[in-house]
Amino acid sequence: MTSAPRTAAPRPAAAPPAGGPRRRGPRRERQGPAFVFLTPWMLGVGLLTLVPMAVSLYLSFTDYNLFDAPKWVGPRNYTEMFTQDPRYWRSVGTTLLFVVVAVPLKLALALGVALLLKGMRRAKGFYRSAFYAPSLLGASMSIALVWRALYNDGGTVDSVLSSVGIHTGGWVGDPDLAVFVVALLTVWQFGAPMVIFLAGLQQIPADLYEAAALDGAGRWRQFASVTVPMLSPVLFFNLVLETIQSFQVFTPAFAISGGKGGPADSTNFYTLYLYERGFTDSHMGYASAMAWVLLVAIGAVTVVLFRTSRSWVFYANEGA
Amino acid sequence: MTSALHIPARGTRGARRILLHALALVVLLVLLYPLAWLLATSLKPADEVLTSLKLLPGHLERSNYTTALDGVSGVTVTRLLGNSLLISLGCVLGNVLSCSLAAYAFARLRFRMRGPMFAFMLATMMLPHHAVLIPQYIIFNKLGMVDTYWPLILPKFLATDAFFVFLIVQFMRGLPREMEESARIDGCGPFRTFWSVVLPLTRPALITTAIFTFIWTWNDFLTQLIYLFDPEKFTITLALRSFVDQSSTSAYGPMFAMSVISVLPIVLFFFAFQRYLVQGVATSGLKG
Numbered sequence: 001m002t003s004a005p006r007t008a009a010p011r012p013a014a015a016p017p018a019g020g021p022r023r024r025g026p027r028r029e030r031q032g033p034a035f036v037f038l039t040p041w042m043l044g045v046g047l048l049t050l051v052p053m054a055v056s057l058y059l060s061f062t063d064y065n066l067f068d069a070p071k072w073v074g075p076r077n078y079t080e081m082f083t084q085d086p087r088y089w090r091s092v093g094t095t096l097l098f099v100v101v102a103v104p105l106k107l108a109l110a111l112g113v114a115l116l117l118k119g120m121r122r123a124k125g126f127y128r129s130a131f132y133a134p135s136l137l138g139a140s141m142s143i144a145l146v147w148r149a150l151y152n153d154g155g156t157v158d159s160v161l162s163s164v165g166i167h168t169g170g171w172v173g174d175p176d177l178a179v180f181v182v183a184l185l186t187v188w189q190f191g192a193p194m195v196i197f198l199a200g201l202q203q204i205p206a207d208l209y210e211a212a213a214l215d216g217a218g219r220w221r222q223f224a225s226v227t228v229p230m231l232s233p234v235l236f237f238n239l240v241l242e243t244i245q246s247f248q249v250f251t252p253a254f255a256i257s258g259g260k261g262g263p264a265d266s267t268n269f270y271t272l273y274l275y276e277r278g279f280t281d282s283h284m285g286y287a288s289a290m291a292w293v294l295l296v297a298i299g300a301v302t303v304v305l306f307r308t309s310r311s312w313v314f315y316a317n318e319g320a
Numbered sequence: 321m322t323s324a325l326h327i328p329a330r331g332t333r334g335a336r337r338i339l340l341h342a343l344a345l346v347v348l349l350v351l352l353y354p355l356a357w358l359l360a361t362s363l364k365p366a367d368e369v370l371t372s373l374k375l376l377p378g379h380l381e382r383s384n385y386t387t388a389l390d391g392v393s394g395v396t397v398t399r400l401l402g403n404s405l406l407i408s409l410g411c412v413l414g415n416v417l418s419c420s421l422a423a424y425a426f427a428r429l430r431f432r433m434r435g436p437m438f439a440f441m442l443a444t445m446m447l448p449h450h451a452v453l454i455p456q457y458i459i460f461n462k463l464g465m466v467d468t469y470w471p472l473i474l475p476k477f478l479a480t481d482a483f484f485v486f487l488i489v490q491f492m493r494g495l496p497r498e499m500e501e502s503a504r505i506d507g508c509g510p511f512r513t514f515w516s517v518v519l520p521l522t523r524p525a526l527i528t529t530a531i532f533t534f535i536w537t538w539n540d541f542l543t544q545l546i547y548l549f550d551p552e553k554f555t556i557t558l559a560l561r562s563f564v565d566q567s568s569t570s571a572y573g574p575m576f577a578m579s580v581i582s583v584l585p586i587v588l589f590f591f592a593f594q595r596y597l598v599q600g601v602a603t604s605g606l607k608g
Contacts, residue, residue, distance in 0.1 A: 047478070051455070053455075056452065122341075250541070
């Protein structure tokens with residue numbers, strides 16, 4: 001966005017007669033070094049991304065236990081996954097439930113706190129950093145263990161709820177509630193999107209609010225007609241990023257269920273089940289098939305989000 | 321919401337501001353409670369952990385920490401922290417070097433296929449790690465590198481964290497071009513220009529990359545879980561997990577003492593560099 005005027009200015013000055021043989025000389029001169037700079041990245045993309053993706057696709061049609069040669073089985077892994085594996089569908093359901101609960105809650109909290117901080121003159125920097133802290137710590141094993149203890153039978157949350165007459169017997173041991181422990185831990189880490197929202201809010205020109213106020217718009221109207229449309233690109237960025245990340249949640253699920261996805265598979269998230277099939281049971285082919293379905297699913301969700309974004313994301317510089 | 325316009329009577333404005341701060345502080349207290357709980361529990365004697373809801377321990381149980389320092393399966397915490405540190409610093413070096421090289425090419429140099437390659441780089445940011453996890457494991461297994469630190473560190477030297485390439489590109493695009501141009505006129509080749517002119521100017525983005533890489537590597541669990549087997553090579557994160565497996569829930573005190581030790585570096589990093597961290601996150605979301 002901001003780079004557009006900058007790159008536009010020097011270009012005509014640097015190469016006035018575009019086209020013709022003169023252009024080739026300096027261009028070619030620059031190509032070589034560029035590819036030297038890109039060598040590590042290209043090696044990484046080739047050896048650690050593209051080749052593995054191809055290998056993973058191939059393996060997904062095989063039986064492979066890491067020791068014997070892969071045995072071609074055609075689409076069997078996929079048919080088994082889709083038609084004969086209730087645990088697979090359970091993990092899909094758990095993951096979807098988690099994404100649908102955690103992502104909107106997290107973004108709502110992030111936006112709410114960003115709006116709260118936006119109006120402040122003093123101590124904004126302090127709050128910004130303090131609210132961001134859980135985003136870094138929350139990814140650790142330690143904090144996931146804290147969550148397990150807090151939501152366990154007899155833990156703080158259970159005791160507080162019991163004292164007001166709600167007896168849950170601990171969320172961690174309850175197949176209906178365990179997934180929400182992971183969700184709450186994720187929501188707790190709302191600091192990163194909050195910081196992005198706050199930066200976005202600060203870029204909204206004040207005169208838009210002035211104009212709205214002059215037209216008699218109240219606070220809610222200003223929020224709906226100025227803040228939301230001006231913030232929509234940032235909202236979209238956060239939504240895509242958080243959704244993609246949530247599909248891949250692993251560490252908290254592992255910690256809260258002691259690595260087993262329990263109770264009754266209720267925290268057996270997609271990635272946890274993938275890990276179990278691949279690395280615990282040595283069904284690398286099956287796990288590869290799972291990985292490819294995840295890849296396609298995340299790709300599809302991203303495409304859908306981009307499609308729908310056309311109707312609600314507003315880019316200020318588009319019309320100009 | 322912008323101050324000047326909301327025309328409420330003058331007197332209420334001060335009250336409103338106090339209310340905002342009060343609200344922010346309440347939210348903050350709720351958020352930080354688990355951290356306080358962690359610290360308090362790590363200092364509680366066993367009989368207090370489960371019976372008392374009070375946050376502050378009745379008396380400080382220092383033996384929790386001495387038990388935790390002994391480590392897991394005969395490997396001391398010092399060793400475990402050293403392992404984590406070695407891996408994290410290796411990853412920091414790799415990411416800073418390789419990502420800044422790639423970023424310079426994308427931000428400043430012209431080459432064929434730049435547009436598509438940049439778009440592809442952005443797309444790899446969205447690629448789920450699990451799609452390449454198994455083949456990467458097989459590759460490193462074939463290379464005899466399983467149960468060494470290579471599978472954890474080597475990928476970082478190949479700019480596999482596209483997020484940081486993107487972050488540095490964004491930063492470099494904001495740098496003035498004049499200095500590079502005068503360096504070129506003075507006879508600097510692209511490498512000299514990169515090393516002596518661009519890289520020093522990019523320092524804030526490099527620091528952000530370094531800090532995030534350090535913290536994310538320190539926190540990372542899945543990769544370490546897959547590649548490391550020998551308890552001597554364990555990181556503090558892996559050791560914490562086996563510590564939990566070995567001790568019963570009654571050993572809450574030592575377990576959370578171990579937890580405190582394992583997040584301590586992140587907390588210290590956070591206090592030292594929070595400005596860069598928050599700034600880094602803010603810019604990553606805005607200029608896309």
